[in-house]
Amino acid sequence: MIKTIKQVEIQVNDEGYLTDFSQWTKEIGAEIAKEHDIEMTDQHWEVISWIQERVAANDPLSVRGIKKSGVIDIKQFYELFPGGPLKVSTKIAGVPKPKSCI
């Protein structure tokens, strides 16, 4: 599926997750955040960078892992990305939705 954000065409799946991380930019991330009523701050971006690093290193993501991130605690994670923080933050970060459903 192709989605156009700020005149840039990006590939997404049917849930709106980027399928090609090379198409990701901070601007695109910020636009996806807006769709979830999130105005990005430095702290948001710090979390997004952490998520992208974890994914690049092939480390699985979990809410539990946030505790050890050294970036924020779980409570803040929920405040920054309300309504399913892992689902929302990964979408903004341009990485696949974590597979915890097994």
Add this chain to the structure above:
Amino acid sequence: MYKLVYMKNLVILGAGTAGTMMANHLVSKLSKKEWNIHIVDQYKTHYYQPGFLFLPFDIYTEDQVKKVGEKFIPKGVHYIQQKIEKIDAENNLVSLENGPLAYDLLIIATGSKIAPAEVDGMLSDEWHKSVFDFYTYEGALALRNKLRDFKGGKLVVHITEMPIKCPVAPLEFAFLADSYFHKKGIRDKVDITYVTPLSGAFTKEFCSKSLGYLLEEKNIKLVTDFAIEQVDFENNKIIDYAETEVPYDLLVTVPTNMGDEVIERSGLGDDLNFVPTHPNTLQSLDHENIFVIGDATNVPASKAGSVAHFQAETLTDNILLYINNKPLKEEFDGHANCFIETGNNKALLIDFNYVQEPVTGNFPFAIIGPLKLLKESIFNHWGKLAFRWIYWNVLLKGIPIPFVSRNMSTAGKNINN
């Protein structure tokens, strides 16, 4: 010239479902002149864990879910009933409570267990009084006694976080509770709520869509995306990070599931003490002479006895290949096969793997079944009950189940639905 022949040691850690099956598979396949097989477990009793679902509802008795573990260890395998202190993977050594045991090849089958202390307030004075698990023998029994006297109120069935052993068990618990209270004639006095950290009741998305009707039909309320922060045991409610509160009179929770502490002590696990394992060969990612099976792995398959059974067949072949210095088979596909009790003597059957979601169809034979996939039937329920016999008499002994292969078959499945 004399040729010195040293006996080699294959050590299996854990004599649960997976470890016991491996002992039975390997005893007839490894040369007795070259290999000693040892299996280590600190506990005497082997529990039939699927039975813990039925114990609280007086469907099974205590005797039906436990036997002496040693009975299932074959002759020719050295059974060591001792605590495992540490695995020293750099030196190929396992420290047991009475001394070290050297290995040439190690199989980790130490399973997973509940860790209620991971959530604030879960493990309080109310544990096994108003807050219960049913993933332990003690928890299931305490819950049975509680349910016998339960007169009504709010029953909350809750999952803390994924992954958990037998992911459908809490849902089955809710369904069976509905039947149980109906039979007791007090269903109208019991309010059942199912609370999950996932976005739907079923752990597989397709199931959530096609089986959502079951919850409605049974009048079970659903709370999704609930990430628990604490159990407020003084005020009888669970609270999540988004400050949603769910009140209870009786909380039946599935606590965080974690691998054994020995994995943490040995520095071999991830955040949840599961051992990083190749998903298709079952070899440890860090040590080539260590293999991992069953709930102890971090592979993205269900933590279930059927999975361990299918893994055991692949792992047996791979251990023989490894011993003969041949490349391992990347064969295991995440195959799982689970009955789901839906109450009123009916059950569903699902059959899936790493990539194929559960679908409808017939099992194990394409046209005749006789079991129906993803559809409630009485025959499936008999299948589930018959499984207890199969477990003790077929599965643990490493005997393949007729017509059910280690890799998932697409025959009889309606793949495009």
